[in-house]
Amino acid sequence: MNEKKKNPAAPRGGTVPVAGPARADDIEPSAGKAAVPVWLILLFALLFFWGQVYLDHHGGGFSAQVYEPFNRFEDVDALRPKGGLEAKLALGKARYEALCAPCHQSSGLGTPGQFPPLVASEWVLTAGPGRMTRIALHGLTGPIMVKGQPFNGAMPPMGEPRMGGTLTEEELAAVLTYVRQSWGNNASEVTIDQVKAVRAATADRNSPWTADELTKVSEGE
Numbered sequence: 001m002n003e004k005k006k007n008p009a010a011p012r013g014g015t016v017p018v019a020g021p022a023r024a025d026d027i028e029p030s031a032g033k034a035a036v037p038v039w040l041i042l043l044f045a046l047l048f049f050w051g052q053v054y055l056d057h058h059g060g061g062f063s064a065q066v067y068e069p070f071n072r073f074e075d076v077d078a079l080r081p082k083g084g085l086e087a088k089l090a091l092g093k094a095r096y097e098a099l100c101a102p103c104h105q106s107s108g109l110g111t112p113g114q115f116p117p118l119v120a121s122e123w124v125l126t127a128g129p130g131r132m133t134r135i136a137l138h139g140l141t142g143p144i145m146v147k148g149q150p151f152n153g154a155m156p157p158m159g160e161p162r163m164g165g166t167l168t169e170e171e172l173a174a175v176l177t178y179v180r181q182s183w184g185n186n187a188s189e190v191t192i193d194q195v196k197a198v199r200a201a202t203a204d205r206n207s208p209w210t211a212d213e214l215t216k217v218s219e220g221e
């Protein structure tokens, strides 16, 4: 049996075509111009929009100090544990807003004719805190001049437990420091020891102060 092996690749009939009919993908490719499809433009527009929104939500205001999920430095800063003077001022501000601001206002400007201002007040900006510590401890009553304006009201005792005051010595030091160092005021920090010293010196005091009595307290105390 020597049957000739058939070449499976050979076309039927055994003839090899010289030039076959052109197939679709044989056409020579050519470069030309074509309009960008509308869907592609829309897709990019959407991507761009999404990118902007993403940046807005996660960009942290382009601040290196801000991280997700926060957007503003103030938000991050509010959560930062504070120490020293910063913590004291934060406590002072909280107590001020709760106990003093109803009369003296958050701005420290008071109400003309009714509640005197603490901003740039000569009773606040004394070298030592002796006078204002007495005011906060036992209250103040009767006529008083503040920044050239007369007042004649009554401030309740706020720090002496005997007289119904609720502020602790630590809170007093904090709130007085806050008043002395806010709204442009720049007097010295008030320490707990200074508050203790004033309390010791006024241990038998049971009535609010008058302006006349306070002027006898040295400004440096």
Ligand code: HEC
Pocket: 096, 099, 100, 101, 102, 103, 104, 114, 115, 116, 117, 118, 121, 122, 123, 124, 132, 135, 136, 140, 141, 142, 143, 144, 146, 151, 152, 153, 154, 155, 156, 158, 175, 176, 179
């Ligand atoms: C109920 C309203 C009221 C509250 C609360 C109050 N004060 Fe006063 N404060 C007054 C009045 C009224 C005067 C003026 C008293 C007078 O006319 O004799 C005054 C006067 C003062 C003065 C001296 C005058 C001046 O303006 O510098 C200081 C300092 C002061 N207050 C601090 C404080 C602090 C600190 C607190 C909070 C711990 C506080 N006050 C809470 C009503 C208030």
